[in-house]
Amino acid sequence: MSSPTKDIAIIGCGVAGMTLALTLHARGIPCKIYEVRSTIYRTTGALILSPNALRILDKLGVYEDLEPKGFSFQKMIFKNNAHETTDEYYLGSKELFGYDCLRLYRRGLLDHLRFEINDAGIPVFYGAKFSHVVSETEDGVEFAFEDSTTKHCSLLIGTDGIHSTVRRCINPSARPVYAGMISINCAFPRSALRMPPEHPDYPLPVAVQSKPGTFIMAPQDGEGSTIFAGTVALYPEQDHAGWDELARDKAKLLSMFCKDKDAWPDIVQSAMEAVPEETVAIWPFYNVPRLSKWSSEQGRVVILGDAAHAVPPTAGQGASQALEDAYSFTIVLAEVAKGREWNKSLDAWEKMRNARVDGVKKLTQLLNKTTLPKEEREKLEMETWGSGVDQTWLYCRDLENDTEQCLKDAFGN
Structure with a gap:
């Protein structure tokens, strides 16, 4: 069996894909990115990066230059018609979580990551529309594009979003709900x-x-x-x-x-x-329904980010969880490069990440209820949230320690 770190192909040049490529590059693991859109594509809208995401970007050396491009703040304040404060929800806090929350244009984050990718010399092939997996063995994957060209890699990673084509190769019945x-x-x-x-x-x-x-x-x-x-x-x-x-x-x-x-x-x-x-x-x-597996039977096709677990943006954790996926997955690959068995390591990581995403989805569903019209809110049983909830579990995750520990638990050492 050849190493999965020999030649990695990433499908999708979004937040998850570029973060994954940068973390792989930092550990000396080669990769290529294939993106369906052209280089002139310009996305719209803004996103939230919470402390768990900013901690990762800081470790990658990206945060310092990115921070001035956005608006930093700590809380979302809830008001009623009389301008009375009814609750508050921390989206960040340097004092409590190490970083304030950063809100910025999505294109600003993508442009900055793209600059870092180019600076690192990571190959990106634009206008490459992934079609399907031709064949997969324990040594790698042959995959095809819609123009009928094929490529081979040791590991194929889909970071191609909520309507992921790569996900269909793993679980054809899993459709966004x-x-x-x-x-x-x-x-x-x-x-x-x-x-x-x-x-x-x-x-x-x-x-x-x-x-x-x-x-x-x-x-x-x-x-x-x-x-x-x-x-x-x-x-x-x-x-x-x-x-x-x-x-x-x-x-x-x-x-x-x-x-x-x-x-x-x-x-x-x-x-x-x-x-x-x-x-x-x-x-x-x-939402993407909960998937027990984010990888194929042979373990040579894997999905990350929205392709694996897309959730509505209410809790501001979409991009943040994609960053966590990419960063922790690279830790797993680095351990495999040192000699840990691949499929067992992959299984342990998937279980760890699924448990994490389960908590985020529960929080998101809770916050979704608060956005509904008053009559709809009153029909629902509302749980405690906002100022009464400890958010350190969400914003202060030690990804290195948790990922390494989950592998130690899986292997008994």
Whole structure:
């Protein structure tokens, strides 16, 4: 059996794929990336990087240059229509967790990681659309692209997102499950907000809870001059063409975004009035069903990130868990390179990561409930969350120790 670290192919040049490539490179493990999109593709929207993610980026030497490009903060404050604080939820804190939370444009993170990839000399092949696995043995994988060309590698890793093609090669029946709701979001100038005169210290980010639901506003650039706003709406599932049609119908989305405008406090109404129609977008909430295995029977095809465990963005852990996958998986590969048996190591890692993701999904489901309209929230049994919950389990994970320990437990040494 040849080593899985001999020649690694990564399908997907997103957060998980590029982080994996950088961590592999740092340990001297060769890899190549294959990306379906062209180099001119520009993604939209913003994301949250919590302390567990920033700790990884710091170890990779990326955080220091990345941090000024985003907006750092600690808490999401929950307010009611009377501007009273009803709860708070820590998304980061240097004092408590080592790092504040960082919110930044998704393209900013991807561009920065792409720069690091190029600087490291890691090969990236754009416009390469993965098709299927041709054959797999205990020594490697032959795989094909849609143009009928084939390649061979010792280990094929799919980081190709929630609608992963690589996942179908492992579990063809595993399909993303729609959660029944979409996020409608936009961006507008902070200067357009009418701050409550009686509350000059009104906080941002904020989640305003009212009868129609929850309306979130958060700065998303370094200066805090641009505000992201988003709310959740119940909506029937669409096929791919249907989602595309809805995404293009900006007038309809804006109307949905501003629904029940008079039921919101004036600060939210001012946000609704300030939205440039062209910025309105949607994010359908999908989950990937829990997979007991993230790898093929031979162990030479593996999926990471959203391909393995996509969750809605409510807890801000999508990118963070993808980073954890990539970083911890590289630790496993480094141990295998030292002589540990591959399949047993892979099985131990999968069980560790599945347990971790189970906790994140439970938290996400809990936070999803808080975004619903008041009448829907009142129908549900609400568990304790927010300021009463210890979040060190989420933000202060020692990935090196935990990964190495899970291997020691598996092998008895």
